[in-house]
Amino acid sequence: MKKIIIFGATGSIGTSTIDIIRNNKDFQLVGISYLSNHQKAKQIVKEFNIKHVIVGNDFKAIDKLLKTTKPDLVVNAVSASDGLVFSYLTIINKIDLVLANKETLVCWGSKIKQLAIKNKVNIYPVDSEHSALYSLIKNKDKTKKIKELIITASGGMFYNLSYKQLNNVKYQDAINNPNWKMGEKISVDSSTLLNKAFEIVEGYWLFETKKIRALVQPQSAIHAMIVYDDNSVDAYIAKCDMKICIKNALYQYSIDDSKNIKHYKNINRINYQLFPIKNQYLKGYGYGKLMLSNINTSLPALINLGNEKAIKLFKDNKLKFLEIYDFIDEFIIKYKNKSFKSIMILLNLKNK
Numbered sequence: 109m110k111k112i113i114i115f116g117a118t119g120s121i122g123t124s125t126i127d128i129i130r131n132n133k134d135f136q137l138v139g140i141s142y143l144s145n146h147q148k149a150k151q152i153v154k155e156f157n158i159k160h161v162i163v164g165n166d167f168k169a170i171d172k173l174l175k176t177t178k179p180d181l182v183v184n185a186v187s188a189s190d191g192l193v194f195s196y197l198t199i200i201n202k203i204d205l206v207l208a209n210k211e212t213l214v215c216w217g218s219k220i221k222q223l224a225i226k227n228k229v230n231i232y233p234v235d236s237e238h239s240a241l242y243s244l245i246k247n248k249d250k251t252k253k254i255k256e257l258i259i260t261a262s263g264g265m266f267y268n269l270s271y272k273q274l275n276n277v278k279y280q281d282a283i284n285n286p287n288w289k290m291g292e293k294i295s296v297d298s299s300t301l302l303n304k305a306f307e308i309v310e311g312y313w314l315f316e317t318k319k320i321r322a323l324v325q326p327q328s329a330i331h332a333m334i335v336y337d338d339n340s341v342d343a344y345i346a347k348c349d350m351k352i353c354i355k356n357a358l359y360q361y362s363i364d365d366s367k368n369i370k371h372y373k374n375i376n377r378i379n380y381q382l383f384p385i386k387n388q389y390l391k392g393y394g395y396g397k398l399m400l401s402n403i404n405t406s407l408p409a410l411i412n413l414g415n416e417k418a419i420k421l422f423k424d425n426k427l428k429f430l431e432i433y434d435f436i437d438e439f440i441i442k443y444k445n446k447s448f449k450s451i452m453i454l455l456n457l458k459n460k
Contacts, residue, residue: 110134112129112182112183116141118148127351132358134359137158141194149161174197181203182204184207185209192209196212196451198229199227204232205224205231208354214411214412233314233353235353237260237311238307240259240344248334252337253337257320257334258322260324260328260332260382264301266282274429279296282422297415299429304393308321308322323385324383325380330343330345391433399411410439414440415432
C-alpha cells in the first residue's frame with residue numbers, strides 16, 4: 109500500500125484523487141493541505157482519519173509534513189504559482205511527484221528538472237494532454253523516431269467569437285468550460301488559450317523537446333498525438349475524465365493504457381475535427397512560442413505571474429477579457445530584468 113499526500117485536497121483535482129483512493133486499496137491517504145474550504149477538509153479528515161493537515165503554504169509546515177509522514181507519492185493539485193513551493197519541497201525530500209500544477213514547470217522548469225535529476229525523483233504528469241503523451245511515448249513504435257508532439261485544445265466557448273463579443277465576456281462566462289470540469293483559474297486560462305501556451309512549456313520540460321504544438325479539437329476526444337518520421341500518427345483518445353489521468357499517474361503509468369491509443373497512417377485522415385489555432389484576438393497560445401524561444405530566462409515566469417494578476421483583476425471587473433493580454437505585455441516590460449534565482453523572489457513579486 110502506497111502512502112499518499114494530496115496538496116490542494118479540496119480542489120477539483122484533489123477531490124477526484126480522493127475518489128480514486130477511496131475506491132482503491134493500493135493507496136493510503138496520510139496527509140493533506142488545503143487553502144480555505146474548511147468544511148470539505150473536515151469531511152476528508154474524518155473519513156480517512158488523517159492526522160496531518162496543513163492550511164495554506166507555509167514552508168516549514170510543508171517540510172515537516174513530508175518528513176513526518178514519509179509518503180511514497182505526493183499529488184500537487186495546488187492552483188497557480190502557489191504550487192511551486194509544494195513541488196520544490198517534495199523534490200528536495202526525494203519523493204516522487206504526481207504533478208497537476210503546470211506552473212511549477214512554467215515558472216521554474218530548469219531548476220525543478222535539475223533538482224529532480226539530482227534527487228532521483230520521478231515527475232508524473234496529470235494534465236490530460238501530458239498524461240496522454242506520457243502513455244503514447246511509453247507505448248510508441250520502437251522502430252520509428254518521433255518527429256513532433258501534438259497536444260489539443262477544445263478552443264473553449266469563445267473560439268469563434270468576434271472582437272466585440274470577446275470584449276463583453278464576463279468572468280462567470282470564462283469559468284464554465286464546455287468539456288471539462290476544472291478549477292476557476294485553469295478555466296479562464298483555457299478560455300484565453302494561455303493554458304495551451306503553458307502546456308507547451310510544460311511539455312518541453314517533461315519530454316525535452318521544442319517540437320511540440322497544439323491543434324484545436326473541439327470534441328476533446330483526442331488528447332494528444334505523436335507524429336513519427338514517416339508521418340504516421342499515434343493518437344490518444346479517451347473520454348473527458350481527469351480520473352483516467354490521475355489514476356495513471358498514481359500507478360506511475362504501470363497500467364496498460366494502450367487501449368486508449370489509436371494508430372493512424374496519416375494525420376490528415378483522422379475522423380475527428382482538427383484545426384490550427386487561428387483566432388487573432390485570442391492571443392494566449394502565441395505566448396507559447398515566445399516562452400520556448402526564451403525558455404531559460406525569466407520570461408515564462410513573468411508571463412505566468414502577469415496572467416495570474418490579470419485574472420484577479422478580470423474577476424473583480426477591473427479588466428475586460430481581452431485586456432488580460434495587454435496587462436501581461438505591460439507586466440513583462442515592467443519586470444523584464446527580474447531574475448528568479450530563489451522561490452522567495454518569485455513569490456514576493458507574485459504578492460506585490
